[in-house]
Amino acid sequence: TDKNSSEPTENEVTVVKGVTGGSLAPYFYMDENNKLTGVDIEIAEEAFSRLPQYELETEVADALQGVLSGQYDIAINNYGYTDERAESYYFSYPYKTSFNEYIQRADDQPLESLEDAAERGYKIELTAGSLTGNALEKWNKDHPEKQINIIYSETDFQVRYQHIVDGTTDFAIDDGPIIENLLPKFGMEGQLVANDIDAETEDFLFPQNNTYFLLAKNEKGAQIREDLDKVLKEMKEDGTIAEITKKYLGVDTSVDPKYLEETIN
Numbered sequence: 601t602d603k604n605s606s607e608p609t610e611n612e613v614t615v616v617k618g619v620t621g622g623s624l625a626p627y628f629y630m631d632e633n634n635k636l637t638g639v640d641i642e643i644a645e646e647a648f649s650r651l652p653q654y655e656l657e658t659e660v661a662d663a664l665q666g667v668l669s670g671q672y673d674i675a676i677n678n679y680g681y682t683d684e685r686a687e688s689y690y691f692s693y694p695y696k697t698s699f700n701e702y703i704q705r706a707d708d709q710p711l712e713s714l715e716d717a718a719e720r721g722y723k724i725e726l727t728a729g730s731l732t733g734n735a736l737e738k739w740n741k742d743h744p745e746k747q748i749n750i751i752y753s754e755t756d757f758q759v760r761y762q763h764i765v766d767g768t769t770d771f772a773i774d775d776g777p778i779i780e781n782l783l784p785k786f787g788m789e790g791q792l793v794a795n796d797i798d799a800e801t802e803d804f805l806f807p808q809n810n811t812y813f814l815l816a817k818n819e820k821g822a823q824i825r826e827d828l829d830k831v832l833k834e835m836k837e838d839g840t841i842a843e844i845t846k847k848y849l850g851v852d853t854s855v856d857p858k859y860l861e862e863t864i865n
Contacts, residue, residue: 619672622660626848627678639848675814686865694810701794710795718746722770777849
């Protein structure tokens, strides 16, 4: 037999197992042909198409758990940075950034600030451990006289928004592109509106509101990250990320180049 048959050849391709939650348009979702698509998916696919040594295969599953258990190599899921996640996963370079808006009842006075929300006694429904949840807990700790009333739940967007409509809660803070996508889908356009968040509040809530791929914290994950980061930087520089984000989000949300110098963990 060929003595080299069991040894990897130079052009052997490594399969990279990707995982996504699968249903958060315009980030990741199934199109009418039942094919995974969305801004995060397309950026990942374009990045790996520039790395011929890898072949990306993405499935829908529990993204964080899937990578942690070793079943998958990379989570493609619109994830922001938290210190807690950094203990369990390698973060790629960020590939896009976000902007947020207040979502309120259409007939409600637009919020001016978090102070404003506290003074009105407004309730917000959040997932514990989310970036917004962590930030508002910090706000409450720093402002004992101006508490935001937080209700923790695991409800999805539709239920959460329905609770604003029916008065169970009063507002949400969500990603602008998500809101524009979801309100028409849920038939809530006339009932809920998205209002701008002032720069100071946005900065307090999300000092760097970037999105990352999360990789397994092992040797394979480290190698994939190293290779992936190079092409993510190229894609920022050659305008590919600007193009993909515009296509799905209507605006260029590629990151500030200063975040593409060294990894966050």
